[in-house]
Amino acid sequence: NLIISWITLSLGAHTLYAQEKKEVQYGPVSPEKRTDPAMEKWRDNRFGQFIHWGLYAIPAGYWKGKYYKGAAEWLKSWAKVPMNEWAKLAEEFNPEQYDPEEWASMAKQMGARYVVLTTKHHEGFCLWPSQYTDFDISNTPYQKDLLKPFVEAYNKAGIDVYFYYSVLDWYHPDWRYALKSEEDKQAFERFKTFTKNQLSELIERYPSVKGFWFDGTWDASWKASGQFSYELEKHMKQLKPGLIINSRMRADEWGSRHFDSNGQMMGDYASGWERKLPTDTSVLHNDWEACMTVPENQWGYHKNWEGHVKTPTELIEMMVRCTALSGNFLLNFGPKEDGSIREEEQLLVKEIGNWMEQYGNAIYNCAYAGLEKQDWGYFTREPGSKTVNMVVCNIPVNKALRIQLPKNLFIQHYEYMGKPLSKLTLEEIGKNEYFIHLGKVKTKQPFVINIQLTSEKTDNGLYQKAKT
Numbered sequence: 001n002l003i004i005s006w007i008t009l010s011l012g013a014h015t016l017y018a019q020e021k022k023e024v025q026y027g028p029v030s031p032e033k034r035t036d037p038a039m040e041k042w043r044d045n046r047f048g049q050f051i052h053w054g055l056y057a058i059p060a061g062y063w064k065g066k067y068y069k070g071a072a073e074w075l076k077s078w079a080k081v082p083m084n085e086w087a088k089l090a091e092e093f094n095p096e097q098y099d100p101e102e103w104a105s106m107a108k109q110m111g112a113r114y115v116v117l118t119t120k121h122h123e124g125f126c127l128w129p130s131q132y133t134d135f136d137i138s139n140t141p142y143q144k145d146l147l148k149p150f151v152e153a154y155n156k157a158g159i160d161v162y163f164y165y166s167v168l169d170w171y172h173p174d175w176r177y178a179l180k181s182e183e184d185k186q187a188f189e190r191f192k193t194f195t196k197n198q199l200s201e202l203i204e205r206y207p208s209v210k211g212f213w214f215d216g217t218w219d220a221s222w223k224a225s226g227q228f229s230y231e232l233e234k235h236m237k238q239l240k241p242g243l244i245i246n247s248r249m250r251a252d253e254w255g256s257r258h259f260d261s262n263g264q265m266m267g268d269y270a271s272g273w274e275r276k277l278p279t280d281t282s283v284l285h286n287d288w289e290a291c292m293t294v295p296e297n298q299w300g301y302h303k304n305w306e307g308h309v310k311t312p313t314e315l316i317e318m319m320v321r322c323t324a325l326s327g328n329f330l331l332n333f334g335p336k337e338d339g340s341i342r343e344e345e346q347l348l349v350k351e352i353g354n355w356m357e358q359y360g361n362a363i364y365n366c367a368y369a370g371l372e373k374q375d376w377g378y379f380t381r382e383p384g385s386k387t388v389n390m391v392v393c394n395i396p397v398n399k400a401l402r403i404q405l406p407k408n409l410f411i412q413h414y415e416y417m418g419k420p421l422s423k424l425t426l427e428e429i430g431k432n433e434y435f436i437h438l439g440k441v442k443t444k445q446p447f448v449i450n451i452q453l454t455s456e457k458t459d460n461g462l463y464q465k466a467k468t
């Protein structure tokens with residue numbers, strides 16, 4: 001009986017698995033881990049600035065004097081504003097303080113290596129003069145293209161530019177949430193053409209753009225357009241070879257999003273990590289990025305942030321966690337209607353910038369170090385390097401940092417990255433297991449210790465000469 005039941009069970013499991021493998025025609029366009037220079041640069045960048053800027057920055061979370069605590073870029077929805085009323089905001093959009101050179105220099109000071117700017121959010125308003133809609137910057141008192149000087153300023157600062165683009169478009173008459181009738185289908189066909197035209201237009205007008213951050217792709221209409229989004233991704237990558245596109249763009253022909261029905265990622269990096277971070281190494285299978293707000297949930301400018309505002313140290317630790325799991329960290333800014341940057345965000349530029357100046361080499365070009373995570377913080381490593389970065393975020397009460405190495409690795413050298421904070425000593429506490437004793441260390445922010453690993457069992461630097 002035991003054998004019979006074992007056979008039936010294994011057969012059952014086999015047929016179950018065989019059934020799960022689906023025929024997917026419109027799945028990934030690119031390999032899951034691209035090795036081309038554009039994608040390598042995406043990985044090396046590690047830290048990016050997200051910018052949400054649009055008409056929603058004018059009301060900034062208030063409508064007819066009423067405060068709405070929801071995300072400010074969704075205010076039209078929270079306050080149930082009819083589109084013809086919301087669109088009137090374009091008549092007052094005149095960001096006289098807009099200075100993309102200043103924005104770019106702040107991003108550079110902060111240490112961001114790439115930027116993702118909302119070219120069009122769900123409201124449908126375009127920051128560039130699009131030939132496919134009248135709801136754009138040319139029909140505002142400001143009139144001038146906001147994107148061109150932005151791209152030039154950030155590229156001049158050595159920062160790669162990516163465009164956020166919302167498929168969901170509350171303004172466009174042919175947008176449909178679902179395809180319930182023949183009329184819906186015909187309208188949505190026109191909408192898909194409009195979408196393809198706008199994306200082609202963005203690539204042609206701003207050829208130095210490195211990629212697209214798609215959003216607003218969760219509705220049934222788009223989930224039913226798997227073949228279209230497949231062909232659109234191919235088209236965009238033909239227009240601009242090396243283009244990088246996030247997983248949010250895609251659905252396959254079965255309506256499966258981000259990952260196709262067989263679990264293959266679509267797009268070039270997983271972008272479901274929104275205001276949350278992964279906690280284990282399962283994410284290592286794909287490239288991925290986490291996007292993060294400073295308050296709990298505000299992307300566009302809101303006059304009054306409610307609740308907890310993340311500190312620079314909290315955000316630095318999040319960035320380190322992303323690097324330690326081979327992912328990117330995209331930190332959001334929401335400029336005011338006039339183009340100025342709020343105080344809280346200016347503080348982040350300064351504080352995070354200072355930290356990156358001293359410890360950026362533990363972030364840029366770095367990834368998962370392959371070592372067992374410890375409570376005191378994170379290991380990062382530049383792939384192939386003998387140097388491992390220990391980013392310490394929580395000093396243990398015994399002031400000793402435990403390190404467990406694989407059996408064939410030993411510590412050859414150890415020292416602070418940048419300014420030494422104390423005298424370090426190394427103690428071997430077990431097989432390939434060590435304590436780095438911190439001694440008297442006082443600090444208010446994460447710091448980095450570099451360890452050099454070797455496969456030869458030497459004196460392991462145990463008796464290292466004191467660092468003068």
Ligand SMILES: C[C@@H]1O/C(=N\OC(=O)Nc2ccccc2)[C@@H](O)[C@H](O)[C@@H]1O
Nearest residue numbers: 071073215216218271272273274291299
């Ligand atoms: C970055 C944010 O993205 C959004 N929506 O987020 C998502 O759709 N999140 C999501 C979707 C699928 C998986 C996980 C998260 C927008 O509505 C919001 O205004 C902001 O631009």
